[in-house]
Amino acid sequence: MGIGERLKAERERLGLNQTEFAALAGASKNTQYNYEKGERCPDANYLAAAALHGVDVLYVVTGVRSPQAFESITSEEAVFVELLRSMDESDRAILGRTAEAFAKPQQK
Template sequence: MEDIERGRRLKEERERLGLSQTSMASLANASKGSQILYEKGKPPTADYLKAIAAAGADVTYILTGRRERPASELTDRARLLAAIEAIEEGLGDKRLPPDKKAEAILLAYELLAEPTASRDNVVELIRRVA
């Protein structure tokens, strides 16, 4: 399961950087096929991680799920993506009407602007109230 989560976080970081799979792979002299495998959970090489870190990827987050910098320092797009993912994960199979889901996403987005907030905190909060 951890391999799949690492792959999901790698994809999230790639998208945060606005890169295609081909572009991300080329930063580390890897193939698109390798990128796809890494995003599916295959452990990336140390050289790959070093190269993408130099391009701005948060390798600590990819490997551990913890950001090197607080969520409040994320770009707006990355914070919005983190808010949506936190809501989706927190809700699980539960469904909300679109207007309520939008309210929850806005709340999560605002919470993630707080220096002490984390994605895991938001997910747990959603699980408790959903």
């Protein structure tokens, strides 16, 4: 998996489309598309802006998750996160609906 694919995964993790993500990182939709396709590589200014909005830049650049990205979740939760990331969009949607059906409402 290359930088473009990991950048796309981070964008999808944040629930943003290419236009929204590009705007928060200070780029055009066309530039975002080129980054995700691996035709261009993002520069430091773009990555710094993306990091301010929750992008794990270490992961985007190296493929290794930043330690703080997982420090608040259990190892069991981390396994679920990795499984979720390996699914295609339609399977993630099905799993999301299933999880919502099984989730217990939070007490207020």
